Amino acid sequence: MTSRFERLLSIALPAATAIAVTVTWQVAVTLADIREILLPTPLAIAGSLGRNLPSFLQQALITGREALAAFTLAVVAGFAGAALISSSRILREILYPAIVALQLIPKVALAPLFIVFLGIDAEARITFAALLSFFPILISTAIALHNTDFAAVRLCRSLGASGWQTFWSVRVPFALPAFFTGARISSTMAVTGVVIAEFITSREGLGFAILDEGSHSRTDAVFAAITVLCVLGLALYGAVKGLEMISVRWYRG
Amino acid sequence: MTVLPFIEQQITTSGDASATRRLRWSMAGLRPIVLPLLFFLLWLGGWEWVVDHFPASRSVLASPSEIAAVLVKSFPLLVPHIVSTACDTLLGFALAVVVGVALGGALAQFHRLNQALFPHLVLFQIVPKIALAPLFVIWLGVGTESRLVFALFLSFFPIAAATAAGLSSTRPEALRLCAALNAPRWRTFLCVRVPFAIPALFAGLKMGMTMALIGTIVGEFVTGQEGLGYVVMFAAAGADNALTFAALALLCAVGLLIYGAVVLAEVVTQRWYGAPFVTEGFN
Numbered sequence: 001m002t003s004r005f006e007r008l009l010s011i012a013l014p015a016a017t018a019i020a021v022t023v024t025w026q027v028a029v030t031l032a033d034i035r036e037i038l039l040p041t042p043l044a045i046a047g048s049l050g051r052n053l054p055s056f057l058q059q060a061l062i063t064g065r066e067a068l069a070a071f072t073l074a075v076v077a078g079f080a081g082a083a084l085i086s087s088s089r090i091l092r093e094i095l096y097p098a099i100v101a102l103q104l105i106p107k108v109a110l111a112p113l114f115i116v117f118l119g120i121d122a123e124a125r126i127t128f129a130a131l132l133s134f135f136p137i138l139i140s141t142a143i144a145l146h147n148t149d150f151a152a153v154r155l156c157r158s159l160g161a162s163g164w165q166t167f168w169s170v171r172v173p174f175a176l177p178a179f180f181t182g183a184r185i186s187s188t189m190a191v192t193g194v195v196i197a198e199f200i201t202s203r204e205g206l207g208f209a210i211l212d213e214g215s216h217s218r219t220d221a222v223f224a225a226i227t228v229l230c231v232l233g234l235a236l237y238g239a240v241k242g243l244e245m246i247s248v249r250w251y252r253g
Numbered sequence: 254m255t256v257l258p259f260i261e262q263q264i265t266t267s268g269d270a271s272a273t274r275r276l277r278w279s280m281a282g283l284r285p286i287v288l289p290l291l292f293f294l295l296w297l298g299g300w301e302w303v304v305d306h307f308p309a310s311r312s313v314l315a316s317p318s319e320i321a322a323v324l325v326k327s328f329p330l331l332v333p334h335i336v337s338t339a340c341d342t343l344l345g346f347a348l349a350v351v352v353g354v355a356l357g358g359a360l361a362q363f364h365r366l367n368q369a370l371f372p373h374l375v376l377f378q379i380v381p382k383i384a385l386a387p388l389f390v391i392w393l394g395v396g397t398e399s400r401l402v403f404a405l406f407l408s409f410f411p412i413a414a415a416t417a418a419g420l421s422s423t424r425p426e427a428l429r430l431c432a433a434l435n436a437p438r439w440r441t442f443l444c445v446r447v448p449f450a451i452p453a454l455f456a457g458l459k460m461g462m463t464m465a466l467i468g469t470i471v472g473e474f475v476t477g478q479e480g481l482g483y484v485v486m487f488a489a490a491g492a493d494n495a496l497t498f499a500a501l502a503l504l505c506a507v508g509l510l511i512y513g514a515v516v517l518a519e520v521v522t523q524r525w526y527g528a529p530f531v532t533e534g535f536n
Contacts, residue, residue, distance in 0.1 A: 016369070106466045195381050222388060
């Protein structure tokens with residue numbers, strides 16, 4: 001009985017907080033008579049969302065497609081890179097410090113450079129976002145692939161398993177949780193990267209829509225576009241989380 | 254009997270042999286430093302060679318020597334931008350630490366508050382908050398305030414979430430012991446919960462610091478007034494590749510310096526509490 005009550009509360013309390021904040025926002029903005037340009041009410045944002053939904057969905061399609069492409073690139077390259085540096089000691093010693101340094105430096109600042117390299121079209125945005133989301137996957141997967149339970153690797157070796165077999169049936173399943181932790185971070189980085197690139201290229205996508213509506217002082221539309229973008233980000237994150245649950249269940253048998 | 258082979262080994266490896274062995278041993282210790290350094294120098298050399306031998310690459314690249322020359326020549330001009338970026342990042346980060354740690358501590362202390370707010374903290378970690386940058390310009394203008402507050406906003410969430418998670422992940426045995434010894438709540442908090450939370454707290458601080466710098470740079474992109482991010486964008490738009498790369502190098506230096514300071518603080522804190530300093534990496 002109490003545990004059921006607790007479970008109910010763990011859903012009801014966050015929901016109540018969200019509702020309370022929204023209502024307070026609406027009432028405070030209306031009562032304090034804050035100008036629409038500074039802070040629109042939640043109702044005004046909902047209205048703007050309803051009006052602009054077709055155009056925002058069109059932009060969301062562009063942003064979503066680019067984020068997905070970037071994320072896929074990052075997953076493939078990140079996993080391949082991780083397999084490479086976890087399997088060779090010399091490569092690890094040469095590259096790992098460089099990778100850690102690259103992980104730490106603010107890669108966001110490279111965005112204008114990608115425009116110089118690749119122009120202002122989708123390729124530049126996708127490549128930039130892929131670069132941002134590449135490192136979390138690479139690092140977490142490489143460490144997990146390397147730090148496999150030593151006893152299991154020894155067992156494989158004494159049973160005469162080839163390096164390849166050990167890799168696929170022991171190292172990869174062992175690294176799966178870490179891979180997905182990296183992939184979840186990467187999925188948020190992919191959307192972030194595409195949005196930053198859209199800010200700079202200023203041609204299309206939700207990032208451009210946000211910047212454009214902002215520069216025309218249509219703050220309600222800015223909030224509405226951000227809402228659509230948040231839904232997009234959550235959808236990608238949720239998809240990765242879903243894949244994680246499926247693949248973990250698959251590997252556990 | 255068992256010591257004999259050891260002694261034998263000692264005798265045979267005297268003189269020259271021991272010198273080479275010692276050399277090889279110290280080389281093995283230096284390997285993790287020398288190899289990446291060599292790789293870095295090779296990379297720079299290759300870069301220089303490519304730019305020198307393929308004039309077409311000049312439209313998108315500048316050679317390392319040119320970048321260094323520009324860095325030295327325009328350094329006086331770049332100083333105000335370095336100061337602007339560093340100040341926005343550091344102040345935003347410092348404020349985020351104060352607010353984030355306070356909220357994280359409150360969440361760890363009050364279970365109901367945690368239930369109500371923690372899901373929102375997680376949600377805000379996932380959504381692309383970067384998209385809010387133009388809003389901060391609407392609210393705070395194109396000056397330093399909007400960049401600083403945006404950096405604060407971005408770095409707040411990882412810090413608060415990590416603090417809350419770290420403070421509530423104390424080993425239950427330790428808490429039971431405290432309860433059995435009748436320790437007052439605040440002492441349990443200060444002497445047990447806080448030390449246990451240090452690794453998680455610093456993981457959050459490192460992430461928050463990175464986010465603060467990202468926030469400052471994106472803020473500089475959007476406001477377009479000053480700062481190294483602005484210089485990067487301005488120089489890239491004007492196809493001044495050497496200046497772009499010089500500003501990028503400075504940004505990397507600023508980022509690594511601040512990150513190094515956070516790691517140093519972690520080492521000092523861990524040593525003060527007598528806990529071992531561990532980072533994730535290859536075994």
